[in-house]
Amino acid sequence: MEHGLFMVEGYKSVLEFINSSYQVDAIYHTASFDPKMLKLSRNINLCEISVTDMEKISSLKTPQEISATVRIPSWPVLNNAKLQKKFTIVLDGIQDPGNMGTIIRTADWFGIAQIICSADTVDVYNAKVVQASMGSLSRINVYYADLASVLPNLGLPVFGAMLNGENIYKTNFGQQGLIVMGNEGSGIRPEIARLVTAAVTIPRKGEAESLNVAIATALFCSEISRNSQNKVGGQ
Amino acid sequence: MEHGLFMVEGYKSVLEFINSSYQVDAIYHTASFDPKMLKLSRNINLCEISVTDMEKISSLKTPQEISATVRIPSWPVLNNAKLQKKFTIVLDGIQDPGNMGTIIRTADWFGIAQIICSADTVDVYNAKVVQASMGSLSRINVYYADLASVLPNLGLPVFGAMLNGENIYKTNFGQQGLIVMGNEGSGIRPEIARLVTAAVTIPRKGEAESLNVAIATALFCSEISRNSQNKVGGQ
Numbered sequence: 001m002e003h004g005l006f007m008v009e010g011y012k013s014v015l016e017f018i019n020s021s022y023q024v025d026a027i028y029h030t031a032s033f034d035p036k037m038l039k040l041s042r043n044i045n046l047c048e049i050s051v052t053d054m055e056k057i058s059s060l061k062t063p064q065e066i067s068a069t070v071r072i073p074s075w076p077v078l079n080n081a082k083l084q085k086k087f088t089i090v091l092d093g094i095q096d097p098g099n100m101g102t103i104i105r106t107a108d109w110f111g112i113a114q115i116i117c118s119a120d121t122v123d124v125y126n127a128k129v130v131q132a133s134m135g136s137l138s139r140i141n142v143y144y145a146d147l148a149s150v151l152p153n154l155g156l157p158v159f160g161a162m163l164n165g166e167n168i169y170k171t172n173f174g175q176q177g178l179i180v181m182g183n184e185g186s187g188i189r190p191e192i193a194r195l196v197t198a199a200v201t202i203p204r205k206g207e208a209e210s211l212n213v214a215i216a217t218a219l220f221c222s223e224i225s226r227n228s229q230n231k232v233g234g235q
Numbered sequence: 236m237e238h239g240l241f242m243v244e245g246y247k248s249v250l251e252f253i254n255s256s257y258q259v260d261a262i263y264h265t266a267s268f269d270p271k272m273l274k275l276s277r278n279i280n281l282c283e284i285s286v287t288d289m290e291k292i293s294s295l296k297t298p299q300e301i302s303a304t305v306r307i308p309s310w311p312v313l314n315n316a317k318l319q320k321k322f323t324i325v326l327d328g329i330q331d332p333g334n335m336g337t338i339i340r341t342a343d344w345f346g347i348a349q350i351i352c353s354a355d356t357v358d359v360y361n362a363k364v365v366q367a368s369m370g371s372l373s374r375i376n377v378y379y380a381d382l383a384s385v386l387p388n389l390g391l392p393v394f395g396a397m398l399n400g401e402n403i404y405k406t407n408f409g410q411q412g413l414i415v416m417g418n419e420g421s422g423i424r425p426e427i428a429r430l431v432t433a434a435v436t437i438p439r440k441g442e443a444e445s446l447n448v449a450i451a452t453a454l455f456c457s458e459i460s461r462n463s464q465n466k467v468g469g470q
Contacts, residue, residue, distance in 0.1 A: 012444070098333060102447050111440030136443045169461045205346030205460055208371045209247070211453075212337050218450040219457050225440055226404045 004072050006125035007057070010064040011037070016135030018044070023071040030054050033065035059127035072125055078116065078143050083154060085176050087224050088114045090158075092147060092192050093183035094121045094213060101132020102214040103181075108136035110221040116143045116150070116178070118192075151178065151195045158197045160188055161216050165199030168223050175228075179220045184213050239307050241360035242292070245299040246272070251370030253279070258306040265289050268300035294362035307360055313378050318349065318389060320411050322459050325393075326352045327382060327427050328418035329448060335359065336367020337449040338416075343371035345456040351378045351385070351413070353427075386413065386430045393432045395423055396451050400434030403458055410463075414455045419448050 005025055008017050011033075018024055018038065026045035029035060035046055054063045089107055094100050100122050107115060122129060124142045133140075151158060157177040180196060182188035188196070202211060202219050211219075240260055243252050246268075253259055253273065261280035264270055270281050289298045324342055329335050335357050342350060357364060359377045368375075386393060392412040415431060417423035423431070437446060437454055446454075 102450065105443050105447060106450055108441045108443035109437075109439055109446050113441075132447075134443070134445075139442050202344075202457070203460065204344055206343045206348075207374050208340050208343035208369070210369075211344050212340060212367075212449070214447070215337065215341055215450060215453045218446075218453055222437070222454050222457065225438070 003069075005069040006072055006130060007059065007067060007127050008070055008130055009058060009060060009067040009127075010131075011066050013130070013135040014038070014066050014068045016138045017068060017070050018042075020138035022073065022138055025069040025071055027066065027068045028054065028057065029066040059131065076141050076143055078145060078150065080154060082141075083114065083156060083176075083178075086114070087112055087173070087176065087221075088116060088156075088178050089217060089221075090147065090151070090178045090180040091115060091117045091121045092180060092188050093118050093186075094181070095184055096213075097122050097126045097128035098132045099184065099212065099214045100124065100126075101129040101134075101137075103217050104129070104133040104140050104142070105136040106214065106218045106221055108133075108139055110225045112221060112224075113139070114141045114143070116145055116147070118147045118189075119144055148191050148195070151180075151192070154178065158195050159200050159220070160193060160196030160198070161202070161220065162188060162193065162196065162199040163201060165201040168200050168202050168219065171198065171200050171223070173224050173227055179217070179224075181213055181217050181220075238304075240304040241307055241365060242294065242302060242362050243305050243365055244293060244295060244302040244362075245366075246301050248365070248370040249273070249301050249303045251373045252303060252305050253277075255373035257308065257373055260304040260306055262301065262303045263289065263292065264301040294366065311376050311378055313351065313380060313385065315389060317376075318391060318411070318413075321349070322347055322408070322411065322456075323349045323351060323391075323413050324452060324456075325382065325386070325413045325415040326350060326356045327415060327423050328353050328421075329356045329416070330419055331448075332357050332361045332363035333367045334419065334447065334449045335361075336364040336369075336372075338452050339364070339368040339375050339377070340371040341449065341453045341456055343368075343374055345453075345460045347456060347459075348374070349376045349378070351380055351382070353382045353424075354379055383426050383430070386427070389413065393430050394435050394455070395428060395431030395433070396437070396455065397423060397428065397431065397434040398436060400436040403435050403437050403454065406433065406435050406458070408459050408462055414452070414459075416448055416452050416455075 024044050028047050028049050030051050160180040259279050263282050263284050265286050395415040
């Protein structure tokens with residue numbers, strides 16, 4: 001944070017950030033890793049370090065052979081035009097970095113390119129978020145905003161993952177909208193729930209009290225993807 | 236392991252195990268927790284311990300006020316009749332305890348009551364698995380088996396989450412079957428992949444290389460749930 005950098009660990013993730021618009025500050029690798037594999041065309045600091053040093057800087061129990069420090073970009077500005085004719089995930093107070101990273105990875109799989117987070121959502125450059133996103137963070141725009149003031153001005157349908165809403169399997173998501181997911185323990189805050197124009201529920205058949213929030217987000221992404229496939233007669 | 240016990244942490248989870256067929260060995264709580272909340276009718280050892288001791292026995296960064304030791308039951312025997320007219324999840328080498336626990340919780344939400352695991356799948360009584368399952372472990376039957384010898388004798392369709400399979404949104408899952416999910420890094424083993432009768436793929440619209448295995452499992456559970464809802468004209 002002090003140096004404006006975040007840490008990316010593992011060959012595949014480092015490679016995704018090298019090949020992205022992010023600015024890689026330095027790459028650290030152990031002797032067992034051949035840096036030629038990176039096919040670096042840009043001028044990036046490359047440091048061979050000991051396994052012991054890698055263990056010290058790693059956030060993982062089993063450190064990888066390679067990690068990188070990447071510059072934290074200036075926060076992107078929310079561009080209303082980029083949200084039209086698309087779906088955007090809105091996270092209201094997600095706390096668990098594993099959930100956050102998995103949501104980013106899942107959004108990237110389903111072609112959702114933008115996520116808007118409440119100010120108290122976990123920091124997207126937290127090492128565990130970056131790890132769980134498996135490189136997808138390099139492609140997804142993540143905005144932090146005051147949801148209560150921003151959402152009403154976007155002019156988009158606001159779907160909320162809530163209890164006692166419409167069955168997700170019968171919901172017509174249309175061509176654009178915001179999908180609001182709430183905090184792991186307490187769900188969507190009342191002041192944000194008031195902005196929801198369509199409460200949507202994943203029907204329960206068994207006994208679990210709730211679904212993990214990354215799982216619930218994926219089910220929304222999947223239904224939206226399936227709907228749009230059906231409409232264009234996709235494969 | 237030595238004492239044949241596993242650890243359950245937090246009020247809700249402990250309550251679910253008390254109200255299950257599992258045998259709770261002892262309950263440990265700090266002074267801030269009122270054990271009357273448990274409404275114990277059975278004779279269970281109840282110990283008040285210090286916050287420091289709770290921190291010592293907990294696997295969590297922020298320990299709960301209450302935890303319990305629960306007896307590891309003898310492994311259930313795979314009962315072919317119980318697998319008929321139902322869907323069963325099969326896990327081939329899942330390693331991450333968080334994924335395993337989330338899969339158990341998700342199965343419980345969608346009314347899937349049985350999971351068959353390869354012998355090298357993470358131990359279901361690992362503290363992190365129990366934690367991520369959020370009490371659902373108390374309701375789900377988890378079997379460990381040699382998948383290569385067991386699967387062919389069940390006489391059920393074997394759906395496998397694989398690349399280049401049939402589109403999951405167009406797959407007719409029918410009324411019963413096994414859903415095979417592979418290891419986080421390497422997928423389904425070749426000798427198990429040979430037993431798959433229908434390879435099924437979650438279509439990708441974006442750039443992520445893969446989906447988290449708990450997410451993929453949830454998408455299969457959801458499609459099966461949706462299909463059966465449509466058939467019975469459910470809500």
